[in-house]
Amino acid sequence: MEPTTLTTERxxxxxxxxxxxxxxxxxxxxxxxxxxxxxxxPYRRADADTWVSxxxxxxxxxxxxxxxxxxxxxxxxxVAALGVHPRGESVFEVGFWAVKEHRxxxxxxxxxxxxxxxxxxxxxxxxxxxxxxxxxxxSRAVAEKAGFRxxxxxxAGISHRGTLRDCRxxxxxxxxxxxxxxxxxxxxxxx
Numbered sequence: 001m002e003p004t005t006l007t008t009e010r011x012x013x014x015x016x017x018x019x020x021x022x023x024x025x026x027x028x029x030x031x032x033x034x035x036x037x038x039x040x041x042p043y044r045r046a047d048a049d050t051w052v053s054x055x056x057x058x059x060x061x062x063x064x065x066x067x068x069x070x071x072x073x074x075x076x077x078x079v080a081a082l083g084v085h086p087r088g089e090s091v092f093e094v095g096f097w098a099v100k101e102h103r104x105x106x107x108x109x110x111x112x113x114x115x116x117x118x119x120x121x122x123x124x125x126x127x128x129x130x131x132x133x134x135x136x137x138x139s140r141a142v143a144e145k146a147g148f149r150x151x152x153x154x155x156a157g158i159s160h161r162g163t164l165r166d167c168r169x170x171x172x173x174x175x176x177x178x179x180x181x182x183x184x185x186x187x188x189x190x191x
Contacts, residue, residue, distance in 0.1 A: 006114045011079070016052040016068070024048040028043040091128075126183045
């Protein structure tokens with residue numbers, strides 16, 4: 001996939017670049033980001049440099065991960081990180097973190113909406129998933145505000161620092177955003 005830039009009313013989502021390393025490093029010092037996300041802990045400057053210079057470009061090039069820096073406008077501060085990851089045929093997972101100083105303003109919800117529309121239209125996603133540990137209330141609130149329907153708890157559904165953990169899972173379909181799906185969807189009959 002060719003690296004893509006998305007825009008919303010307030011935000012610009014663009015692939016991370018080497019110049020973003022200082023802001024990524026600063027954001028990832030937050031214990032909440034380290035607690036809920038699969039980032040190294042402690043988080044060193046070399047981790048940020050490697051991620052923005054090697055890991056992110058490889059993900060785009062190899063179609064294994066599409067990571068976006070979420071900024072207030074093109075030259076504004078970094079407010080969040082968002083990734084879209086393939087998980088199976090027509091299934092992608094969204095993950096995100098917000099910079100501590102920019103939480104609670106709806107930026108991540110807005111970014112997730114833009115990324116979801118892009119995933120359905122450009123990646124051909126038939127389903128977008130959100131997963132997080134049951135205690136991660138802030139992440140769940142973002143997912144629900146973005147339109148994800150909570151579907152349950154998966155036992156040992158995520159791995160975090162070498163330990164399998166239960167996770168909540170939510171799903172978003174193109175029809176939830178009034179978008180067409182590339183594949184037909186046959187819901188189970190109601191009882």
